Amino acid sequence: MAIDKGQAATGSxxxxxDHGSGVPTYLQLVRQVEQALxxxxxxxxxxxxxxxxxxxxxxxxxxxxMKAYRELEHRGLAAGRPGLGTFIKAKLQRVGGAEQAALAxxxxxxxxxxxAAGLDDQSITAMFDAVLRNLHEYEDGMSA
Amino acid sequence: xxxxxxxxLSKRYRAVFALRDCNLAIPDGSxxxxxxxxxAGKSTLLHLAAGLRRPTTGSIRVLDGLVPGSSSxxxxxxxxxxxxxxxxxxxxxxxLQVSRDLNPVWDGRYAVRxxxxxxxxxTAKVGALSGGHQAQLALxxxxxxxxxxxxxxxxxxxxxxxxxxxxxxxLMAAVAADGISVIFSSHVLTELGRICDHLVLLSQGRVQxxxxxxxxxxxxxxxxxxxxxxTSLPATLAPIRIAQAGAQVHLLVRTHRGRExxxxxxxxxxxxxxxxxxxxxxxxxxxxxxxxxPEFAGxxxxx
Numbered sequence: 001m002a003i004d005k006g007q008a009a010t011g012s013x014x015x016x017x018d019h020g021s022g023v024p025t026y027l028q029l030v031r032q033v034e035q036a037l038x039x040x041x042x043x044x045x046x047x048x049x050x051x052x053x054x055x056x057x058x059x060x061x062x063x064x065x066m067k068a069y070r071e072l073e074h075r076g077l078a079a080g081r082p083g084l085g086t087f088i089k090a091k092l093q094r095v096g097g098a099e100q101a102a103l104a105x106x107x108x109x110x111x112x113x114x115x116a117a118g119l120d121d122q123s124i125t126a127m128f129d130a131v132l133r134n135l136h137e138y139e140d141g142m143s144a
Numbered sequence: 145x146x147x148x149x150x151x152x153l154s155k156r157y158r159a160v161f162a163l164r165d166c167n168l169a170i171p172d173g174s175x176x177x178x179x180x181x182x183x184a185g186k187s188t189l190l191h192l193a194a195g196l197r198r199p200t201t202g203s204i205r206v207l208d209g210l211v212p213g214s215s216s217x218x219x220x221x222x223x224x225x226x227x228x229x230x231x232x233x234x235x236x237x238x239x240l241q242v243s244r245d246l247n248p249v250w251d252g253r254y255a256v257r258x259x260x261x262x263x264x265x266x267t268a269k270v271g272a273l274s275g276g277h278q279a280q281l282a283l284x285x286x287x288x289x290x291x292x293x294x295x296x297x298x299x300x301x302x303x304x305x306x307x308x309x310x311x312x313x314x315l316m317a318a319v320a321a322d323g324i325s326v327i328f329s330s331h332v333l334t335e336l337g338r339i340c341d342h343l344v345l346l347s348q349g350r351v352q353x354x355x356x357x358x359x360x361x362x363x364x365x366x367x368x369x370x371x372x373x374x375t376s377l378p379a380t381l382a383p384i385r386i387a388q389a390g391a392q393v394h395l396l397v398r399t400h401r402g403r404e405x406x407x408x409x410x411x412x413x414x415x416x417x418x419x420x421x422x423x424x425x426x427x428x429x430x431x432x433x434x435x436x437x438p439e440f441a442g443x444x445x446x447x
Contacts, residue, residue: 019334025338052317052320056320057313059312059313060316060338061175061338062320
């Protein structure tokens with residue numbers, strides 16, 4: 001199979017989509033850039049694939065890519081340079097191991113609480129997802 | 145700025161109305177999916193916009209007031225008919241030559257580069273190409289005319305999944321690079337939500353639903369609850385039944401934009417809907433309409 005020409009040209013992030021995930025397309029792109037930053041595949045100064053390259057390889061509406069790049073700018077991770085493209089601006093704040101462990105402990109405490117109240121695993125997961133989604137929507141609303 | 149404006153547009157073939165009293169305003173820079181069952185009037189609307197047919201009554205304008213079929217409209221509107229309008233006995237090179245001679249504007253470099261990228265042999269007979277390659281060639285020729293508005297009648301119908309992906313990729317790249325507007329009719333719902341930012345649903349010759357995809361989705365939600373309480377729901381919700389099993393029913397209902405979100409009716413749970421579900425619900429209920437009004441609200445937004 002031929003390597004997709006559209007994606008190898010610039011930057012070092014190759015986008016892919018999971019159409020069954022239920023995660024909005026623009027958010028999948030945002031998360032993949034963040035993931036690449038975390039893994040060190042992208043760093044400050046790297047160019048993201050152009051909108052044209054991305055829509056050609058993924059067959060999606062250009063507005064979706066522009067929305068993802070705007071979101072990355074809003075999160076302070078990327079910046080658009082008129083006529084040139086969108087470039088990585090900052091490193092992703094890495095969360096330390098100790099802090100992650102502390103957060104996991106507090107989440108586990110909450111989950112025990114929820115289980116004691118009678119929620120089964122599925123209900124706990126559903127509630128976690130719903131609250132997280134509301135949080136994002138609230139933040140999106142604030143930034144709009 | 146509109147790329148297509150229809151006012152009280154009707155088209156009758158002898159005794160049968162193919163389109164009846166359609167009002168539409170499709171904004172510049174949009175990618176619009178034209179959806180509906182066979183015989184809904186999709187092709188008729190595209191043929192009217194391309195100037196290949198004349199309205200029986202009412203009016204249709206393209207690109208801010210141009211009469212379809214006028215010389216200025218012909219220069220700026222590209223049209224690809226359902227049957228990939230190519231000369232099957234001609235070679236690929238011959239097809240490009242003819243297209244160059246027939247069109248006042250012709251970007252030959254673009255056409256040649258595209259044919260090269262598609263690895264189409266210039267000497268091959270057009271009729272010997274795969275369905276996917278024929279569709280790509282027809283699209284390449286349409287794009288090389290540098291249109292501001294591209295009309296595509298069932299472009300995906302005969303394409304396999306890979307060819308469909310490549311075709312839509314090329315189309316979206318043209319939208320991104322040149323800001324052209326696209327109106328395409330399709331039966332294929334799965335790609336719709338990723339490609340379109342606007343939607344026109346036709347049913348029995350009438351506009352059933354039209355608007356920006358995000359707004360249409362925000363304007364609907366799914367209620368799940370007891371089937372025997374459907375009649376107690378307010379009529380303004382205009383519920384459409386999606387599925388029912390025993391005592392439980394899923395309903396697609398309208399939300400009221402610009403107002404405070406109302407709590408779900410007692411006994412019902414609320415969930416957001418997705419484009420495919422919404423389109424199928426409307427297709428299954430041809431009498432249901434939800435028009436945002438004669439004007440689309442605002443410029444094309446993100447999907």
